Amino acid sequence: MSDTFSYLLMAWLDPQLLALTALGTLAGIYVGAIPGLSVTMAVSILISFTFSWDINNALALMVGIYVGGVYGGSRTAILLNIPGSPAALTTAFDGYPLAQRGEAGRAIGLSTVMSVIGGFVGVAILAATAPMLSDLALRFAPRDYFLIAVLGLLLVSTLSGKSLARGIFAVALGGVIGLVGMDPVTAQGRFTMGNMNLMGGIHYVVVMIGLFGVAEAFYQLHHLNTVPVKQKVDKIVPSFNMVVKYLPLSLRTSVIGVVVGALPGTGGDIASLFAYDHAKRTVKNPSRPFGEGAYEGLVAPETANNAAVGGAYVPMLTLGMPGDAVTAVIIGALVIHGLNPGPMLMVETPHIFWFTVGNLALANIFLLVFGLTGIKLFSKIVELPKAILIPLILVLCVVGTYSINSNMVEVYWMLGFGILGYFLKVFGFQMGPIILGVILGPLLDETYRQAMSSVGDSVGEFLLALVANPLSLVLTSVIALVLLGNTPAKRWLMTRLSRR
Numbered sequence: 001m002s003d004t005f006s007y008l009l010m011a012w013l014d015p016q017l018l019a020l021t022a023l024g025t026l027a028g029i030y031v032g033a034i035p036g037l038s039v040t041m042a043v044s045i046l047i048s049f050t051f052s053w054d055i056n057n058a059l060a061l062m063v064g065i066y067v068g069g070v071y072g073g074s075r076t077a078i079l080l081n082i083p084g085s086p087a088a089l090t091t092a093f094d095g096y097p098l099a100q101r102g103e104a105g106r107a108i109g110l111s112t113v114m115s116v117i118g119g120f121v122g123v124a125i126l127a128a129t130a131p132m133l134s135d136l137a138l139r140f141a142p143r144d145y146f147l148i149a150v151l152g153l154l155l156v157s158t159l160s161g162k163s164l165a166r167g168i169f170a171v172a173l174g175g176v177i178g179l180v181g182m183d184p185v186t187a188q189g190r191f192t193m194g195n196m197n198l199m200g201g202i203h204y205v206v207v208m209i210g211l212f213g214v215a216e217a218f219y220q221l222h223h224l225n226t227v228p229v230k231q232k233v234d235k236i237v238p239s240f241n242m243v244v245k246y247l248p249l250s251l252r253t254s255v256i257g258v259v260v261g262a263l264p265g266t267g268g269d270i271a272s273l274f275a276y277d278h279a280k281r282t283v284k285n286p287s288r289p290f291g292e293g294a295y296e297g298l299v300a301p302e303t304a305n306n307a308a309v310g311g312a313y314v315p316m317l318t319l320g321m322p323g324d325a326v327t328a329v330i331i332g333a334l335v336i337h338g339l340n341p342g343p344m345l346m347v348e349t350p351h352i353f354w355f356t357v358g359n360l361a362l363a364n365i366f367l368l369v370f371g372l373t374g375i376k377l378f379s380k381i382v383e384l385p386k387a388i389l390i391p392l393i394l395v396l397c398v399v400g401t402y403s404i405n406s407n408m409v410e411v412y413w414m415l416g417f418g419i420l421g422y423f424l425k426v427f428g429f430q431m432g433p434i435i436l437g438v439i440l441g442p443l444l445d446e447t448y449r450q451a452m453s454s455v456g457d458s459v460g461e462f463l464l465a466l467v468a469n470p471l472s473l474v475l476t477s478v479i480a481l482v483l484l485g486n487t488p489a490k491r492w493l494m495t496r497l498s499r500r
Contacts, residue, residue: 012362017060021359024064025366031065032072033084034400039069043329055337055352060359062333066326067363070268070305071115071371078107078298080393082213086205087268087305089435090276092212094290094297101293105375109236110295111302112371113243114250118303119364121254122261122310127357130314140263142450143465147475148263149444152270152436154482167433170424174437177202179445197409204438206401206410207417211431213397214418217390219425236375242295249296250303253278257304261311268305269439275304310360317345317353 012018031042042065050058073088078095091111098107153171180191181201192198253275260271279290279300286294316327331341339349401414421431455461466476 012358014056017056017359018362020057020060021064021362022366022370024061024066025068025363026064026370028065028068028070029072029075029367029370032069032088033075034396039066039085039326042069043326043333046333050333051336055334055339056355058333058337059330059352059356062330063356063359064363064366066330067119067306067309067360067367068370069326070309071112071302071367074111074115074302075108076396078111079104080213081216082393082396083208085268086208086435086439087272087308088301089208089269089432090272090301091298093276093432094288094292094294097291097293098295098298103293105236106238107298108375109372110238110242110246111298112368113238114246114299114302115306115371116364116368117243117247117250118254118257118306119309119367120361121251121303122258122307123357123360123364124310125255125258125307126310126313126360127354130318130353139471141465141469141472142447142454143462143469144472144475145263146444146447146451147466147472147479148270149440149447151475151479151482152273152440153444154479163428166429170429170431170433171437174207174434174439175441175444176437177207177434178204178438178441184446185449202413202438203404203410204435205404206414207438208435209397209401210414210417211421211424211434213393213400214415215421215425215431217393217397218418218422220386220390236372246295246299249279249283250299252282253300253304254307257307258311258314260304261308262314267312268308271308271311272301272305273436275300306364313356313360316341317356 028039028042032039043062046058046062046065050061069085070087073084073086074091074095075084077083077088077092078099081092081096083089083092095107095111098104176191178201180198182188182199183190189199256275256278257268257271260274261267276297279286279296283294283296286296288294290297312327316331334341334352339345339352345352397414397418398411401411402408404410421434424431424434451465452459452462455465466472
């Protein structure tokens with residue numbers, strides 16, 4: 001126990017490690033806030049610079065950037081309706097309407113505090129239950145990931161606004177876009193129309209920037225002469241009563257974030273979608289209708305995507321399997337430094353595990369400090385005249401898209417999706433279901449084919465496996481309940497029960 005305590009304090013007492021964690025967290029916030037500049041990219045670049053460093057110094061900087069970057073995407077999501085990262089996608093649904101109401105300062109302050117709460121819950125669960133959660137993640141078969149993807153697609157009812165039909169069309173369109181490129185099994189082109197530039201697929205961040213950034217800029221041309229809303233930044237730090245009010249919701253969605261983050265190959269983007277859906281289904285009297293500036297719609301995704309950071313470290317440190325793209329890069333860094341991520345890591349080098357736990361906790365403290373500073377300056381962006389703000393948004397979108405792969409073709413695609421998104425917005429379509437389809441479409445395709453291959457392409461055996469395995473049975477039951485909840489049968493059942 002004394003050794004464990006000393007490993008935890010190592011990240012807190014060494015001035016150099018403190019400075020590196022603080023620097024990483026600050027840099028991560030601003031990297032995450034710029035659309036197209038991903039945390040994965042930043043950590044990948046860092047590996048080449050930290051090759052000769054001590055492993056503790058390298059990990060301190062990477063952890064700081066990771067924690068700060070996941071949170072940073074919420075800044076532009078709230079202020080400009082442009083998620084800085086996929087994990088901030090659902091933050092924009094209610095965060096941007098809050099900024100339009102003049103409450104950008106309060107929205108950013110609340111998202112910061114709730115992000116830190118989610119981060120600490122993730123760290124606590126990582127420290128207490130890492131072996132148990134890793135064992136659960138290891139039990140997931142391809143059919144279970146397929147069921148998770150199906151469950152995710154059912155969120156279309158949550159993200160569709162007032163028209164479910166439009167939502168279904170949008171998610172189907174997103175699924176088609178997500179499947180563009182080379183088939184991972186047959187290496188044949190899908191929806192490429194013979195164009196070699198499409199063989200690598202269309203990056204979902206390109207689609208996201210186009211649909212949320214460029215489309216929003218074009219849509220704002222209808223309101224060019226509208227006087228900008230004066231933002232209230234006098235109350236940035238949320239009141240104690242406000243935090244206590246939303247604490248139960250944040251704790252529930254934090255657990256969702258940790259569990260989803262612990263599943264290899266998932267991450268904060270999927271965790272935030274599940275959390276947002278959970279909030280819509282469980283909160284009976286939101287502060288405002290969801291999608292119109294409900295604080296609950298801001299709290300749920302922000303706690304979940306930051307809690308998913310702790311969850312993503314579970315399979316990485318205990319199984320050697322990446323929880324998301326960032327931890328995949330960090331695994332490479334550990335290997336480069338001569339470590340062996342996997343079951344033997346906690347046996348051979350337990351200090352790495354406990355040092356990481358302490359470092360994650362420290363990064364969340366710095367996140368609270370840096371997250372609550374600079375908000376007044378950030379909020380001024382929304383108050384800029386439209387004639388200045390719209391070109392600024394377009395420049396950010398172009399720079400952010402080009403920085404992904406330094407490819408002008410992706411910039412053209414981004415502009416094309418921006419034009420498409422503009423017309424969809426004019427006709428009342430929501431952008432969320434399209435991004436949902438782009439993210440989950442390839443996962444649905446890949447896991448279904450893997451699951452069918454595991455049973456010899458037998459449909460009967462595949463369906464039997466969905467109810468024969470306890471884990472699959474639970475997921476199948478949840479899907480059935482969600483489907484039932486979106487049909488008239490639910491209203492009929494509730495009416496019958498109320499009469500008794």
